[in-house]
Amino acid sequence: MPKNSEKELISLKEEINSMWKLVLSQVQKCKQAYLTGNVVLAHEVVVREKSVNSFELSIDIGSENYIALFTPVAMDLRWIISMIKISATLERIADFADGIARHVIEDNSDLVPESVKDDLKIEAMFDAVISMLSDSYVALETENTKISGKILQKDDIVDKLYQDGRRYLAEYIQKEPAKGSSILNTFLTLRKIERIGDHCCNIVEEIVFYIDAKVLKHSKAKNKISRLETESEVGTQE
Amino acid sequence: MNRKLSQKIAFWIFRILGWAVVGILLWILGFIVYNGIGVISLEFIFDSPRNGMLEGGIFPAIVGTFCLIIGSMIVAFPLGVMSAIYTNEYVRDGKISRFIRMMTNNLGSIPSIVFGLFGMALFVRAMSWGDSIIAGSFTLGLLVLPLVIRTTEEALRMVPDALRTGSYALGASKLQTIRYVVLPTAFPNIVTGLILSVGRVSGETAPILFTVAAFFLPRLPSSVFDQVMALPYHLYVLSTSGSNLEAQRPMAYGTALVLITLVLIINFTASLIRKYFSKKHGAV
Amino acid sequence: MDIIEAKNIDFYYSDFHALKNVSLGIAKNSVTAFIGPSGCGKSTFLRLLNRMNDLIPDTKLAGKCLVNGEDIYAKGVDVDTLRKKIGMVFQKPNPFPKTIFENIAYGLRVNRMGNKEFIRNRVEESLKAAALWDEVKDKMNRSAYDLSGGQQQRLCIARALAVKPDILLMDEPASALDPISTAKIEDLIFDLKTQYTIVIVTHNMQQAARVSDSTGFFMLGELIEFSDTKKMFLNPAKEQTQNYITGRFG
Numbered sequence: 156m157p158k159n160s161e162k163e164l165i166s167l168k169e170e171i172n173s174m175w176k177l178v179l180s181q182v183q184k185c186k187q188a189y190l191t192g193n194v195v196l197a198h199e200v201v202v203r204e205k206s207v208n209s210f211e212l213s214i215d216i217g218s219e220n221y222i223a224l225f226t227p228v229a230m231d232l233r234w235i236i237s238m239i240k241i242s243a244t245l246e247r248i249a250d251f252a253d254g255i256a257r258h259v260i261e262d263n264s265d266l267v268p269e270s271v272k273d274d275l276k277i278e279a280m281f282d283a284v285i286s287m288l289s290d291s292y293v294a295l296e297t298e299n300t301k302i303s304g305k306i307l308q309k310d311d312i313v314d315k316l317y318q319d320g321r322r323y324l325a326e327y328i329q330k331e332p333a334k335g336s337s338i339l340n341t342f343l344t345l346r347k348i349e350r351i352g353d354h355c356c357n358i359v360e361e362i363v364f365y366i367d368a369k370v371l372k373h374s375k376a377k378n379k380i381s382r383l384e385t386e387s388e389v390g391t392q393e
Numbered sequence: 394m395n396r397k398l399s400q401k402i403a404f405w406i407f408r409i410l411g412w413a414v415v416g417i418l419l420w421i422l423g424f425i426v427y428n429g430i431g432v433i434s435l436e437f438i439f440d441s442p443r444n445g446m447l448e449g450g451i452f453p454a455i456v457g458t459f460c461l462i463i464g465s466m467i468v469a470f471p472l473g474v475m476s477a478i479y480t481n482e483y484v485r486d487g488k489i490s491r492f493i494r495m496m497t498n499n500l501g502s503i504p505s506i507v508f509g510l511f512g513m514a515l516f517v518r519a520m521s522w523g524d525s526i527i528a529g530s531f532t533l534g535l536l537v538l539p540l541v542i543r544t545t546e547e548a549l550r551m552v553p554d555a556l557r558t559g560s561y562a563l564g565a566s567k568l569q570t571i572r573y574v575v576l577p578t579a580f581p582n583i584v585t586g587l588i589l590s591v592g593r594v595s596g597e598t599a600p601i602l603f604t605v606a607a608f609f610l611p612r613l614p615s616s617v618f619d620q621v622m623a624l625p626y627h628l629y630v631l632s633t634s635g636s637n638l639e640a641q642r643p644m645a646y647g648t649a650l651v652l653i654t655l656v657l658i659i660n661f662t663a664s665l666i667r668k669y670f671s672k673k674h675g676a677v
Numbered sequence: 678m679d680i681i682e683a684k685n686i687d688f689y690y691s692d693f694h695a696l697k698n699v700s701l702g703i704a705k706n707s708v709t710a711f712i713g714p715s716g717c718g719k720s721t722f723l724r725l726l727n728r729m730n731d732l733i734p735d736t737k738l739a740g741k742c743l744v745n746g747e748d749i750y751a752k753g754v755d756v757d758t759l760r761k762k763i764g765m766v767f768q769k770p771n772p773f774p775k776t777i778f779e780n781i782a783y784g785l786r787v788n789r790m791g792n793k794e795f796i797r798n799r800v801e802e803s804l805k806a807a808a809l810w811d812e813v814k815d816k817m818n819r820s821a822y823d824l825s826g827g828q829q830q831r832l833c834i835a836r837a838l839a840v841k842p843d844i845l846l847m848d849e850p851a852s853a854l855d856p857i858s859t860a861k862i863e864d865l866i867f868d869l870k871t872q873y874t875i876v877i878v879t880h881n882m883q884q885a886a887r888v889s890d891s892t893g894f895f896m897l898g899e900l901i902e903f904s905d906t907k908k909m910f911l912n913p914a915k916e917q918t919q920n921y922i923t924g925r926f927g
Contacts, residue, residue, distance in 0.1 A: 559833070564758065573783065
């Protein structure tokens with residue numbers, strides 16, 4: 156491939172990687188801040204949200220230039236399309252991390268006992284989405300879509316925990332109406348983690364589109380996984 | 394020596410030599426005009442020679458030369474153009490066309506006096522046409538045939554192949570392509586070749602010596618089987634034989650002037666025709 | 678049924694094996710583009726379709742090439758009639774050194790089609806179809822050489838259209854033109870698709886992507902991939918195709 160377009164590609168790739176690492180650490184830090192009630196750490200997350208946004212902007216500009224100047228096709232075209240979408244999705248994930256951190260800052264979390272967080276298995280949910288995010292990064296780096304099935308399966312676990320947690324909180328709010336606003340905040344956090352999981356799924360779909368050129372979007376979750384498993388042998392040429 | 398100086402010297406040498414050619418031409422023209430203009434008059438052009446060629450004009454020789462030009466072109470033009478079309482358009486085998494081309498070139502390098510002898514043997518004797526315009530025309534025609542073929546071939550080769558393929562792609566046959574595309578496009582250049590050969594014909598002496606030219610025949614030809622006088626031969630006669638060479642000299646220069654003027658007029662007309670057709674068809 | 682069907686075609690220029698076992702089918706009223714590096718055989722294949730390669734000495738063909746179900750290399754096929762049915766536009770505009778009118782009328786005249794009135798109507802019709810009529814209607818008797826390069830190329834397209842071919846072959850029709858003229862030719866190809874089957878050879882991949890419905894990729898005489906253009910440029914099936922269209926080699 157032409158040297159100058161390769162240079163452009165490499166610098167874009169590096170930017171995506173840095174953004175990815177930053178977003179991952181944002182999610183990890185908001186998990187820490189939430190579980191330990193560490194307001195200082197939460198403030199750090201909120202401050203660093205701005206640099207996530209600037210990453211997204213510069214990746215947008217880089218992608219526009221790359222498309223305008225090099226009119227990519229085939230693999231290059233799929234790559235640049237998925238990068239634009241992935242950077243937008245990463246930014247959304249960082250927004251959720253920022254939102255959770257803000258809950259930590261505002262919240263009187265001592266109103267809700269620690270046992271509730273344990274009952275909700277919030278740590279497990281956090282760990283699940285964090286591993287989804289880091290696994291999909293590995294999938295992109297190694298251009299290997301074999302693990303994408305596993306990543307999508309983890310989202311099912313997250314969804315299950317979210318549904319259980321919602322029911323649990325619905326009962327809990329009836330028992331302790333005085334703690335209502337604090338319980339609602341806990342629910343919103345739960346909801347945000349679940350959304351992070353959904354966005355990780357979108358990222359995986361983009362990676363699969365880039366590498367295998369298969370469109371997984373908007374098909375049923377189970378179909379997605381089965382399609383991945385049956386076709387992953389045929390797809391990739393790289 | 395530095396480079397600039399050597400460059401300057403080289404350019405001056407080229408310049409001087411280039412202009413020298415023009416100088417030589419002007420010198421010859423000037424010489425002929427200076428010596429010949431004295432005898433030029435209406436009588437000289439439109440009258441027959443009288444009094445042992447010391448008086449009168451050269452009208453029969455002018456007419457004779459015209460007859461030979463027309464006759465030889467009628468012989469050489471169709472033959473030459475068709476032969477060139479054959480070698481350039483039809484022969485696909487490189488060996489055959491190279492062979493034909495080589496033979497054409499050999500034909501062109503035969504000395505003109507040999508053509509004269511051959512013409513006498515074939516046209517004058519064997520065909521028993523006698524000394525006649527037709528025998529002379531054929532001889533001269535054969536003489537300029539290689540020239541016609543070569544210039545026509547060059548003209549055909551200058552027609553871009555893209556035009557031929559464009560024509561074939563529309564479903565035109567080979568003959569149609571040659572007739573409607575190749576020949577019209579090459580026409581200006583073919584005409585140029587034709588004019589060059591006219592110049593050659595009008596100046597040749599040797600081939601007509603034994604086949605057509607009359608030493609002294611102060612009347613116009615009545616048929617193609619008549620003998621005629623011709624300008625170059627008349628010039629030759631005036632300068633080498635006759636009753637009084639010294640007295641004939643001005644007449645000789647006059648004849649030369651007429652001959653040169655004739656050739657120049659022909660060349661000029663040719664370039665006019667060429668320009669006209671180039672404009673009409675676009676430059677090729 | 679496909680209007681053009683090539684079956685196991687091998688083609689040789691004396692010793693050079695220019696096409697290797699090429700088979701493909703081209704649908705009626707579609708635009709098909711052939712891409713590939715120089716000397717890959719794409720132009721050779723195009724010229725097979727109207728037997729233009731017949732003009733080159735010492736060539737050999739094996740396999741079958743069917744147009745409208747008939748073998749165009751069968752004995753007794755009249756090549757001139759075939760070429761009338763399969764028009765061609767070349768890389769460099771090659772108008773004849775004649776007037777604009779006579780350029781278009783040429784194909785009709787050599788094929789002895791119609792009288793004066795018919796020819797005049799057909800000339801106008803073809804120039805309109807080639808989107809050139811408005812630019813030349815007042816100078817039909819001017820030399821075609823007075824036109825710009827882009828206009829000349831559209832004139833050549835009009836000239837090919839005048840004899841009403843079924844198929845229009847284009848050998849890099851826009852490679853010698855500026856971007857505006859190129860865009861006009863591409864628009865034209867798009868419009869002509871409704872009436873003609875168009876096969877175009879191009880070095881410009883973006884052009885192939887823009888104008889064609891299906892694309893064939895040739896390399897070293899082989900048809901590596903032949904598929905829907907969108908698929909070809911988003912997700913080619915063969916690695917060689919991918920490497921070529923993205924500019925990666927080796």
